Amino acid sequence: MSNNVAEPVDEGRTGDQLDDGINNCSLQKLRRYDSLDLESGQVPAGHHSPATKVVKWSVLLHLAFQSIGIVYGDIGTSPLYVYASTFTNGISHRDDILGVLSLIFYTLTLIPLLKYVFIVLRATDNDEGGTFALYSLICRYARVGLIPNQQAEDSDVSNFQLELPSRSLKLASSLKSSLEKSRFSKFFLLFITMLGTSMVIGDGVLTPCISVLSAVGGIRKATSAMTEERIVLISIAILVCLFMVQRFGTGKVGYTFAPIICIWFALIGGIGVYNSIKYDPTVLKAINPKYIMDYFTRNKKDAWISLGGVVLAITGTEALFADVGHFTVQSIRISMCTVTYPALILAYTGQASFLREHPDLVSTTFFDSIPAPVYWPMFIVSVLASIIASQAMISGTFSIIHQSLSLGCFPRVKVVHTSVKHEGQVYIPEINYLLMLACVAVTAGIAVVFVMTLTSFMLVLIMIMIWKTNILVVISYIIVIGSVELLYLSSVLYKFDQGGYLPLAFAAVLMIIMYVWNDVYRRRYYYELHHKISPERLKEISANSNLCRIPGLAMFYSELVHGIPLIFQHYLSNVPALHSVLVFVTIKSLPINKVPIQERFLFQRVEPRELNVFRCVVRYGYKDVRYEEEFFEKTLVGILKEFIQEEILSSHEDDAELEVNEEHGENEEQLDQEQETLQKEIEIVDRALHAGIVHMIGENEIVAGKGANLGKRILIDYAYNFLKKNLRQSEKVFEIPHKRMLKVGMTYQL
Structure with missing residues (x-):
């Protein structure tokens, strides 16, 4: 079940338009399988996805322009501090500058350009990116999810279908089978997904600190009165203001981002060309990788340690993939190849040329290399660009938490949708203030390389299992890209005791929270699954003469997808009354980004028929917006009425096929009876609706079972219950008004 709270939002559609979309839904198709007692359905793979939408060039270019302001703020501001972070002990040899420039050039070419733009962007989940998108893509193709809530009907959702090569390979089938059979592999995939998410959030902590401090530090060149303490205070003030305005949403200021970053790229590229011509044009020979070998030969261990500074040139690269859902793959590729990549290469080349003449100014390379006439305009733009870079990572953090909520990997927090046009623009108050407090740390780039390495691992699985890429190509990718990332990772880990532990410590806290919540979430689901009410037991309950029916329609919420939850029996044993119409509602998150509204609701009738009890699975993707309660009701x-109508009419069609030889009059009589039955059942629903809707929420108290060991008691009784009590409660998940809500409590001993 999704654990987030969505603010009411105008979806930009009228009720009539939505009803038309629902009416177009084939309910017969949705009822093709009976999942009421199906423990888990086989979801077939190999379908072809709907045809890709053709985007006009005008729209594509407009999106490419907008993406410059959202996606590249982080990687675009890296020239502020890369050389200073690489040469922390000064420059001992002039050719070391060429070696580092060559490292930067090939790192930018291999990782952001080759890996992300041309390879990783192919692995989107219906045009959504990020660590959870990779995980959901793998979960759709192989049954590696740890919650047994798959249904055969889910494969009918249009966005669920995968576009796969028709030629199958033995290696792909073998890998898929191995993942599905290995419980360790399932846990490991979920673990690295949560780890990658935590690391990206850690990057969201370090980016604002480094970029804002570096930009504000440029004022020291203009006045010696600007001390380090004052720079820190100004930076903190900017960061606090930045976090305080998050509640208004990025959409209100988003259109100002792209022009500022475009000006930024134009300035750093232009200044780079100017410096290259003025100081030392021969730095262009750094394109020869020989200078990398010479740099390592001269400096050995120090060269390896300095990679921790070089890797800062690619901070924010994950945003290329994580933010692709706001734009398109083509627009990201256009903006990266035509604007961002050339501007960064020119900027780093110009700084290297400047350093060849002024190696003693390496700690303040960026601002010292700016020509005097454009210094102040450049200073202002750099501060604005650093703020935008911070905004991009903060927004990305909100999106990631939003995704992890839907997959049961994070406690309930409030999610506010700040835009009526863009569902992905969200604001999470609790996370916002947590990030603001965490941004006092000065960190290194460990989180950046960790995420890239984990992305590569999951991408290799997708290459083999889904794309069915030639094994030689996969091996080449591992050797070229994987070895480079592991080399950088080993370097940044060396700085663990020099501040590098800070992003890891922050990520570790998030990992503990995610692990505790997800572990108990799964334990509770399996408990409900093993103790669900059988159809026979339900018939016994319905036959109880003490059970009375009261007018009204009751929605009983549970997280159980297959079967009737045990808490319902607990409710009837204490309150032997049943509403005239009862619907068991399960809010289910599919491992896809969005579920079309006409495919969202799945209904099943619970026998015996006279009970008027139904099960309804409401399916959402991890990027779907939850609707306000009145709209949901x-x-x-x-759709319940349409289901009843379709059910009765389809049964008549089946009977007609079996009785083709019967008299025409008997068929008409049967049809009249079915019409009467249909009208009667619709009237029952209408009367129940008129009497009022009651929302029943199952509130389960989770405690460790008798005889549980110390670790399990700490996990459930203390850690989980602490998170549960201090974060959002169930009624907040559905935005249910208190006057129509009834809580049913029960204790689960796990």
Whole structure:
């Protein structure tokens, strides 16, 4: 079940338009399988996805322009501090500058350009990117999810289908089978997904610190009165203001981002060309990788340690993939190849040329290399660009938490949708203030390389299992890209005791929270699955003469997808009354980004028929917006009526096929009876609706079972219950008004 709270939002569609979309839904298709008692359905793979939408060039260029302001703020501001972070002990040899420039050139070419733009962007989940998108893509193709809530009907959702090569390979089938059979592999995939998420959030902590401090530090060149303490205070003030305005949403200032970053790229590229011509044009020979070998030969261990500074040139690269859902793959590729990549190469080349003449100014390379006439405009733009870079990572953190909520990997927090046009623009108050407090740390680039390495690992699985890439190509990718990332990772880990532990410590805290919540979430689901009410037991309950029916429609919420939850029996044993119409509602998150509204609701009738009890699975993707309750009720009841109608009419069609030889009059009589039955059941629903809707929420108290060991008691009784009590409660998940809500409590001993 999704654990987030969505603010009411205008979806930009009228009720009539939505009803038309629902009416177009084939309910017969949705009822093709009976999942009421199906423990887990086989979800077939190998379908072809719907045709890719053709985007006009005008729209594509417009998106490419907008992406410059959102996606590249972080990687674009790296020239502020890369050389200073690489040569922390000064420059001992002039040719070391060429070696580092060559390292920067090939790092930018291999990682952001080759790996992400041309390879990773192919692995989007219906045009959504990020660590969870990779995980959901793998979960759709192989049954590696740890919650047994798959349904055969889920494969009918249009966005669920995968576009796969028709030629199958033995290696792909073998890898898929191995993952599905290995419980360790399932846990490991979930673990690295949560780890990658935590690391990206860690990057969201370090980026604002480094970029804002570096930009504000440029004022020291203009006045000696600007001390380090004052720079820190100004930076903190900027960061606090930045976090305080997050509640208004990025959409309100988003259109100002792209022009500023475009000006930034134009300035750093232009200054780079100017410096290259003025100081030392021969730095262009750094394109020869020989200078990298010479640099390592001269400096040995110090050269390896300095890679921790070089890797800062690619901070924010993950945003290329994580933010692709706001734009398109083509627009990201256009903006990267035509603007960002050339501007960065020119900027680093110009700084290297400047350092060849002024090696003693390496700690303040960026601002010292700016020509005097454009110094102040450049200073202002650099501060604005650093703020935008911070904004991009903060927004990315909100999106990641939003995704992890839907997959049961994070406690309930409030998610506010700040835009009526863009569902991905969200704001999470608790996370916002947590990030603001964490941004007092000065960190290194460990989080950046960790995420890249984990992305490569998951991408290799996708290459083999889904794309069915030639094994020689996969091996080449591992050797070229993987070895480079592991080399950088080993370098940044060396700085662990020099501040590098800070992003890891922050990520570790998030990992503990995610692990505790997800572990108990799974334990609770398996407990409910093993103790669900059988159809036979339900018939016994319905036959109880003490059970009375009361007017109204009750929605009973649970997280159990297959079967009736045990808490329902607990409710009837204490309150032997049943509403005239009862719908068991399960909010289910599919491992896809969005579920079309006309494919969202799955209904099943619970026998015996006279009970008027139904099960409804409401399916959402991890990027879907949850609707306000009144809208949800209207939609659910409308589709329930259509389900009843389709069910009765389809049974008549089946009977007609079996009785083709019967008299025509008997068929008409049967049809009249079915019409009467249909009208009667619709009237029952209408009367129940008129009497009022009651929302029943199962509130389960989770405790460790008798005889549980110390670790399990700490996990459940203290850690999980602490998170549960201090974060959002169930009624907040559905935005249910208190006057129509009834909580049913029960203790689960796990």
